[in-house]
């Protein structure tokens with residue numbers, strides 16, 4: 046059982062990096078999950094416990110973490126697990142952390158947009174990032190809490206105020222959009238999903254999610270109607286889950302999977318594995334917007350290179366122009382919240 050679970054986590058690795066999983070030679074890395082007792086937090090904690098690149102796993106939430114930590118800690122994999130609960134223990138959870146993953150905050154219910162979560166989640170993210178600035182200012186931060194289009198600018202402003210902002214270490218996690226685009230494309234194109242690659246750029250809400258199916262591989266002869274339908278389904282993927290869960294939250298399991306892939310990529314980058322590329326929402330100059338999701342090369346210092354958009358189809362060019370006003374206003378809302 047253990048080896049098959051570990052094998053399945055290893056399949057998250059790119060072929061070039063699979064060899065780097067020799068457990069004896071990998072550096073010690075502490076990962077902290079903030080919101081670890083939640084719908085995403087629990088399965089994400091499980092997946093991080095299965096990741097051999099992690100040596101210390103700190104699970105923090107406002108409640109419920111002793112149980113989650115005790116449960117996860119019994120798994121016979123590399124990392125030591127500790128649970129932390131409440132403000133008093135937040136510092137300990139963060140101290141010495143290399144990667145902090147933040148799925149803390151409320152999820153959507155049917156009929157809500159991600160921006161409807163701003164009023165509650167902005168404050169949660171602000172206070173958690175204030176603690177990160179104090180206790181682990183050099184950590185890589187993986188922001189999952191919605192609205193990501195605004196919570197990442199909030200984090201940046203908090204870090205700037207604290208004088209520790211490093212734009213190379215702040216990431217909005219948009220991996221679930223890529224995971225969805227790959228799955229939907231493979232289904233429509235009838236190709237092996239394990240071989241599919243699709244960049245998804247822009248942001249993480251509705252039309253700001255822009256999958257670039259013109260760059261999808263393996264190539265397939267899809268009609269314009271197919272591409273439009275795939276684009277719409279990727280943009281509405283979160284809503285599809287929210288509606289199916291009918292009031293019981295949003296994507297948790299697929300998000301935990303996506304969050305684990307992205308954290309694994311950050312750890313590989315930190316460990317010096319070459320050519321680790323994932324899409325992420327980062328500080329960017331590839332458009333006029335200060336934050337933008339695109340392919341990013343990860344390295345020892347976090348972002349090594351923000352990669353360009355590549356050639357776009359006319360439909361994607363149109364989508365890019367359409368998303369800019371919404372993304373711009375979400376970014377400004379986040380910045381304004383901290384100022």
Ligand SMILES: NC(=O)c1ccc[n+]([C@@H]2O[C@H](COP(=O)([O-])OP(=O)(O)OC[C@H]3O[C@@H](n4cnc5c(N)ncnc54)[C@H](O)[C@@H]3O)[C@@H](O)[C@H]2O)c1
Nearest residue numbers: 080082083084085106107148149150151152189190191300
């Ligand atoms: N980036 C993405 O692609 C993506 C995907 C899915 C969900 N999300 C977002 O992730 C967030 C969490 O979703 P969920 O389904 O896990 O929600 P959830 O309600 O199941 O869990 C959230 C957890 O956060 C905890 N929490 C609240 N305030 C906290 C604080 N100050 N410090 C630490 N923990 C705190 C709660 O106690 C809870 O355990 C939501 O904002 C959701 O919209 C993002």
Ligand SMILES: O=C(O)C[C@H](O)C(=O)O
Nearest residue numbers: 153191282283284295296
């Ligand atoms: O849709 C949501 O509210 C959660 C998340 O952003 C998602 O894409 O599943």
